[in-house]
Amino acid sequence: MKKVLIITYYWPPAGGPGVQRWLKFVKYLPDFGITPVLYIPENPNYPLLDESLVDGIPQGITVYRHPIREPYKLANLLSKKETKRISSGIISSKDQTFLEKTMLWVRGNFFIPDARKNWVKPSIRFLGPIIEKENIESIITTGPPHSVHLIGNQLKQTIGVKWLADFRDPWTSIGYHKELRLTSGSQKKHKRLEHMVLNNADSIVVTSKTTKQEFIGITRKPISVITNGYDFDAIGHKPLTKDFTISHIGSLLSGRNPKVLWQVLEELIQENSTFKECFKLRLAGVVSEDVLQSIYDSGLREFTELIGYVSHDRAIKLQQESQVLLLVEIDSHETKGILPGKLYEYMATKRPILAIGPSHWDAASIIEDTHSGASFGYGSKKRLKDVILKWFVAYQNESLEAESEGIEKYSRKELSRELAKLI
Template identity: 75%
Template sequence: MKKVLIITYYWPPAGGPGVQRWLKFVKYLPHFGITPIVYIPENPNYPILDNSFVKEVPKDVIIYKHPIREPYKLAGLFSKKDAKRISSGIITTKNQSIIEKAMLWVRGNFFIPDARKNWVGPSVKFLDAIIDKERIDTVVTTGPPHSIHLIGNRLKELKGIRWLTDFRDPWTSIGYHKKLKLTRKSQLEHKRLEHQVLNNADGIIVTSYTTKKEFETITDKPISVITNGFDSDDQGHAPLTKDFTISHIGSLLSGRNPLVLWKVLGELVNENEGLKTSFKLRLAGVISEDVLQTIKDSGLENHTEILGYISHEEAITLQQQSQVLLLVEIDSKETRGILPGKLYEYMAAERPILAIGPEKWDAAQIIADTHSGFSFGYSDENELKDVLLKWFWAYKNEGLVMKSVGLEKFSRRELTKELAKHI
């Protein structure tokens, strides 16, 4: 069987969607004649842990580890809260402390492309011998963190191996990039490294068509879209809640705050006694104070359940139980190509998806193509209200049902089959 070396920062017991993508690829690659060998940090500083992923790691997969030095541990001596938030990519623009502002400036200008840059040199030296030992001729790097791609770039120069890059998110165009307080020199350095990686790689994999179009302006190298997906093995059959529940799984931060939805829900609760007695809003994940305050101001506080971080297993159950699943993205051009990993699990749950995001959002097209729900902009108040009422009356009468189509191509097995062709 052909061997491929996969270099990733996020791996169980880390939590979040970034872990699932390559955990599932590793699970299914042997079905297509490819043996994955994984390289990860030995002592990472994961901001979120989910031990339910550990048991999904194939028992026979070879995993190499090497120590990493991360600045977040040192930053934690000054402010553990700020260090954890920044390390997880949560960057707020309001009420920043002096320490947080300083951390962001140092993070943005001293650690380019990111705070894991110090792992590049030691990893290249360590993997030099591993590539020979395992007789590897293809390496895949997945980011963010995008410093992982610099390892692949160096190994290609050193060993002449074939190198594929996997971008789970864009690089310089991602939303939080503008919040890093970058100097002009730092901005140019990010652009230089992005250009270098995209033009030195033998192939590029992205998760959305918008990112593909963006990268095509930077490189002529082949770019393939392989989205995230759902694993049929994970899907359960939990009974629906008796309440009219709308559930959101994942972070809802200041920018990801659908004011139009809270306003419409507040109005519906006041106007419709049946909805008022049966409506529940369930939020799982990190919720910013701004979002919570808006929900409260809309009169929805008594209808809201804050669940905090839940495991992937619990998230699957919550999806299956919910009457409606909420998907929210920041309203900006930079987020049009962001396809949250949970989108595909939402579709697999076959519950109606209520999506609120930017104009020309890639997720909106997928939802429309699969008949999985409806997508709205941040100003589509009347249309949003009509759909919610329609779904509520369906819930009250014959039951709220969603008949999606064309989901199989988003299964993890089918996506891995496509990946195997590139490897």
């Protein structure tokens, strides 16, 4: 069995799709002759926790930990609310307090590439003897936080290990970079670090075709697309809700605000008394205040169920019992390569996916190819309304279901097979 060192900031009990990606790779890589060894922070400051994911850690895996100094812990002394909003990714350009603006400027210009940069140097010193002790020839870094890639870069330079850099999200082209109030010097430094990582790594893995095309313009190193996926454990048929439930599972952060959908739902409620009696909008996860206000302004308050953040196990159950699953991304050129991790679990449930996002969105292509639902732009009001009505009629006839064919290639085990080939 070949050993590989996986360097990641996020690991159970942290919550979120970034954790699940590498938790599942670690689970299945041994099936393909790879023994994973983990390196994680000893005292991380995770914005979201999901204790249920701890049960998914494979027995007997070797895990090394080293302390990290994080500014978010100090920032909590100033404002716990603002700190949690920023570290969770809830960055809105509207109605920002002076303290929040200041914290974003400090975050963007003093902590490059991110607030976990202080883990880099201690990790390099700590990992040298570990790599020798474990007889490791290959390492994998996964970001964000992209500072983790700087650990891989230095180990590559000093020890000569083979290095694969995994990008769960883009770096300088990610949407929230615009909100960090970067100076021109800070922007150049981000670009310089991104260029260095992409050109020093032996190989690169990304989660979307769009990100691959972006990186091809920066490096000639081999780039592979290995998406997120679903686990076989996640598939199963549960009793559906009696209501015509449209559910969004996950964070609805600022910008992910499909006002066209709220308008369509408001019209359907006003025009169709049967729809009004049956409809429910279910939101499980963090919902930003501006998105929630838009929903309420559209007259949907009494039809909206706010569940809050839930464990991954609970999220799967909510997906399986929903009539329709809502997938939303910010309407921006920078987000067309963003593929939410829940997309693949949505497909596995065989519930129709109602996707609203940017033009030429990679997720829309996957949904169309697998016949898993329907995708719309932010201006597709008439077609959106027609499809929801069509699905509502099928719901009334107890025949609402997605075809979802050809999704097997997105299973976590098959994706792990592809990763093992690269290692």
